[in-house]
Amino acid sequence: MKKYAVIVAGGSGLRMGTAVPKQFLDLQGKPVLWHTLTSFLDAFPDLEIILVLPQAHVETGLDIIHSTYDPQRIWITTGGETRFHSVKNGLDHIHHHSVVFVHDGVRCLVTPELIRKCYEAALEKGNATPAIAAVDTIRIETVSGNEMVDRNKVRIIQTPQTFYSDIIKAAFEQDYDSDFTDEASVVERLGVKIHLVEGESTNLKITRPLDILIAEKILEEREME
Known part of the structure; x- marks a missing residue:
């Protein structure tokens, strides 16, 4: 079955306190986004990536794409006003029955x-x-x-959130709602039951300067395995 990953990388870097958006920060000599793209390229040899970027950063995105080992499998579209609109822009490029991953560009681990x-x-x-x-x-x-709530019943949600293309494309035909905080919440609005799988504690989202230090350490440990 065809596979697509819509990778959303629209961060501004405000919480990082840097002029450079967090998806372009250096992590072991490569941009954060490079690590994200490489993980998806490694996952399946036939997976194609739709990278969603702000218009102002398309040229930087192209440079990163061409630094990967298989740039032919990645193309760029521009984002929208919100995450919902950015994901929708990416989904508009998918025209085959497929499995679609939607992933935060800064979840680089x-x-x-x-x-x-x-x-x-x-x-x-x-x-x-x-x-x-x-x-x-x-x-x-x-x-x-x-x-207090029972933490045993609480789950912290990650990405990639993964769906059959017909399910997620239909969900994103709905009008935008501020309650849509991720793709699962959009799909759930259609009455679809959301299925959880065990994530990874290392699948962190680069948000603050400390996260870069943690990510560096995790990558160092992986290289030693």
Whole structure:
């Protein structure tokens, strides 16, 4: 079956406190985004990548693509006003029945193994979203203050969120809603049951300067295995 990855890389770098958007920051001598693209290229030899970037950063994106070992499998489209609109722009380029991965461009430590796990689960269930258990105590705010919830029932959601193309493309025909915080929430609005698979604790999202240091250490340890 055909496979596409829509990789959304629209970050600005504000929380990183840098002038360079976080997807282009250096990580072991390569941009963060290069590591993300390489993991998907490694996962399947027939997977094609649709990279969604802000218009202002298309040239930088092209340079990164051409530095990968298989640039012919990657092409660029531009993003929209929100993540929802950016993902929709990427999905508009998919015209075959396929399995579609949607991934945060700054989750650069995702492994090919997790990508393949999501693919197999999506083939069976129609969709797959990686998630990990919460390890901290969780409290939620209520009208009367706050209260603790059972962390054993809490899951922290990751990407790649993976779907049959007909499911996710139909979901993104809906009007935008601010409650759509990820692709699973969009698909769920159609009444589709979301299936979770075990994610990876190392599949972190580069958001703050500390994350770069953690990512460097994880990559160093992987090289020693």
